[in-house]
Each structure stands twice: as structure tokens, then as C-alpha cells.
Amino acid sequence: MTDPLVIFDLLLGLSIVALALAVLSVRDLFAAIVLFVIFGLLSALAWVRLSAPDVALAEAAIGTGVTGALLLKTLHHLRYVTGTLDRPEAMNLTPVTPVPMPVLWVNAAFCGLIALGLAVAFLEAPKVGPGFDALVAEAMPASGVDHPVTAVLLNFRAYDTLMEVVVLLAAVIAVWQVERGLSEAPAPHLGEVWQGFARLALPAIVVVGTYLLWVGAEAPGGAFQGGAVLASVGLLLLLSRFYVPQPAHRGIARLAFVLGTGVFSAVALLVSGGGRVAFEYPLEHAKTLILLIEGLVTISIAVTLAALFHGREPVALGEEERRNDT
């Protein structure tokens, strides 16, 4: 007798592959983005089945939610620039010259071979290789938190997480530079029902985001999931125009961008000042330090993701730059 869940796994795996194919083959770009979002949500579901709820939460919130918003915003901007905003028909933006069939076939064969090789390697690989489970379980009491993934992220492999916050910072700097002087597509007018929804959802999102951050110490959740949920507060505020970024607010925004990186590095330096390695927190303060870092990193992540969604730096343009503004 087969486990009924195996049938579920098979169906889910097949739908994920079918959605991946559909993302690349559907003609309309809007449909491709929507299919990509569904693909992300189903992948998150698959990761829940693989007992990885933290990863599933991060994928659903960041990889699907925030990314979907970024993609749709870009599509809106591209339609505005090319003047196809009011035409609902299917579209591809870059002019398409058909790829010769042989090239397509060679590419497909090449990727098929790679997939085949990977599949053979995967199926032949030893099933119970040594992982880090034992090491992590052994070190858990010294980590200051009760949830292994949070312990790995903020204690055992804190360097990775620091670098990740730095990458976010670099991304927002790059986006502000690239978009400097770029004209903005008019925000769609969403109407009163949407405004009412935003008013109702905003406080709830703040509560959920903070809860996710807090619960990360002993259960699935943490800074990145909480930060992404809190970023959606920024998205709602920007979309419903309760908040319009002003040039005068850039100082606070910059402070929020570097807050996480700054505090993270400061803690590392302070800890290493006491004759320890950079992220070897003293045991009695470990939980406090981790919560401090997580809280401030969450603020940074939320503000940075919202800024990435908004895109351009809110700046008063000089005469020269305004002329370049298309």
C-alpha cells in the first residue's frame, strides 16, 4: 500500500514542473509573472512537505510576495514607457526575431543532457551522507535560542547573514544610482475599496510581522520572514498613497538602510574585543544580542525591500537631469 501523500507529492512535483514550463512559454508577460508567483507558492508548499517551514515562509514572503510586486511594478513601468499602458492585449517588450529552430533544439538537447546528468548523480548519491545535524544539535545549548535554523543564521554562520544584509544594502544603492532621473509611471488609481482594505490590513500586518520576528527564537520564523511581511506595510502605504516619499525623508531612509549592517558589525566587533572570536556571543547575553540584531536587521530589511519596490531615489532633480528624464 502506497502512502497517499506520495500521490500528493507526485502531483505537486508535476504541477511545479508544468508551471515552470508555462512561465517561459506563455506569450503574455503579465501571465508569465502571475504564473511565476503561483510557481513560487507551490514550491513553498513542497518545502513544507520536506519539513522546511522556515524556508517555505521565506520563499512565500520574499521570493514570491516581494519579488512578484517588484516584477509587476517593472512591467507597469515598461508599459508606461512604451506607451502600451491602456492596451490590454498580450505583449512582449523586446522586439522578437525568431530564434532558428536548430539553435532551439541544440539548446534543449544540451539542457536535457545536463538535467539527465544531474538526475543520475542525484539518484546515485549516498542517501545518508553526514550532515551538520549532529554538530548543530551539540552546539544548540550554547546558541542562546531554541530554534536550530535561527541559531545557524545568527550564531553559527552569522558571517553569511551579515554579508546578506550587506548585499541588500548594495542592492538599494545600485537601484538608486541606476534609476536616478528616471521618470515614474503614474501609479494606478485603486479606488476606495482598496483604501479600506489597506486600512484594515495595515495594523494586522504589523502584528504578524512582529510575531514572526519574535517567534523565530523557538519556532519557524525570524528576521527575514518578519522583515518581508513588514515590507508589505511599505508596499501598501506606497500603493495606496498614504505615504509619498519626499526628498527630505532620505536621511531617515539611509539611516534605516544601514541600521542592520551597522549594529550587526558593531556587535561582532564588541564581542571580539573581549578576547573572543567575532560572533562568539557570551552565553548569558546570547539571546539578548541575537534579539537585538534580529530586531534591527528586521527594520533594515523591511525598509530596504520597500525602497527596492519604490525604486528611484526621491530626489529633486537638477536642470540637466530633468532634461534627460524620459
Added chain:
Amino acid sequence: MMLESLSMILIALGTVFFIAGTVGLLRFPDIYCRLHALTKADGLGLALIALGVALLADSMGEVFRIILIWFFVAVASATCGHLIARYERRSGEGPSYD
């Protein structure tokens, strides 16, 4: 045991509504009919499934969270339905009445 089979029945019933909504989405002619099928059937389906899952919950906290999830998904799906219909009405043609 009693509770378990009751929740099974509720979840199965909820699934039937989801399937009906999906069939409506695929078969109905225009966007308004599709929205009608999808929002109504999915709202009821989700409510039934949430009720079924809540019966299996271990603690009151879990029940509370399930109710919250149901409430916000219902509000969000109603808002989405409204936004799609609104966009279609403004950019495309209105519903046909024949």
C-alpha cells in the same frame, strides 16, 4: 473519533466547492462570470476547510490563528475580486446582459 470524521466531511465539502469554483473559472465565458464563480465558491470552500481544520486543532491559540487566517484571506480575496472587476470595467467593455 467523532470530531475527526466531522472535520473530514467538512474538509471534503470545502474541496468540492474549490473544484466547483475552478470549473467555473475554466468554463465561464467572460471575466465577470468567472469572478462570480471563483470568489463565491472559494470563499465558502475556504470557510469549510478552515472550520474542519479548526476542529482538529490542539489549542485555542491555534483555533484563533486559523480564524484570523480565514478572515484575512476572505477580505483579501473580496478586495482582489473587486479590483479585477473594476479594472476590467474601466479598460474593457462592461458585462453583457444577454
Added chain:
Amino acid sequence: MTPDMIYGLTGIAVFAIGLAGALCAQDRLRRLLALKLCSMGAGFLLVVAAWRVPPDAPDPVPHALVITGIVVVVSATAVALALIRRLQSLETRDDD
């Protein structure tokens, strides 16, 4: 048939589809989507590597790596999208 096998093969298939798409797609936005499919395939393989037969808890280190990866990918996506917007603006202006 265990979940790790099914989802491992799913991840490999998604990776290959994304790779083929990145090689063949002409539209910039779609090429970006294809590359993101590749990253999701890699994420699948890492999560599968962390999986243990149920009573045992999964390995937390690959999980942390995938979470880090998801955040890095969203940063890279945001920069790529900004470049796409800029390029499209420049091209449209040249056409006029």
C-alpha cells in the same frame, strides 16, 4: 518513492527548464524569470539534501543557506529590474 526523490527530480527539471529559458529567451524580463527558475531549482536540491526520514529533524544548515540565497536573489532581481527599466527608457527615447 520518497518525497526527497520526487522533489529532487522536480528541482533538477526546474533548473534545466530555467537554463534552457535563459539561453533561448529574447525578452529581458523573461530571461530574468528563467534565471530565477534556476535559482529555485538549486533551492529545491539544498532543501532535499537537508531532508531526513520523518522522525528525525532536518539539517538546519542548508535551510539557513537557502534562506540566505532567497534574500540575495531578491536583491539581485531588484537591481536587474532597475537595469531593465533604465534600458527600456533609453531605447524608447532613441526610437523617437
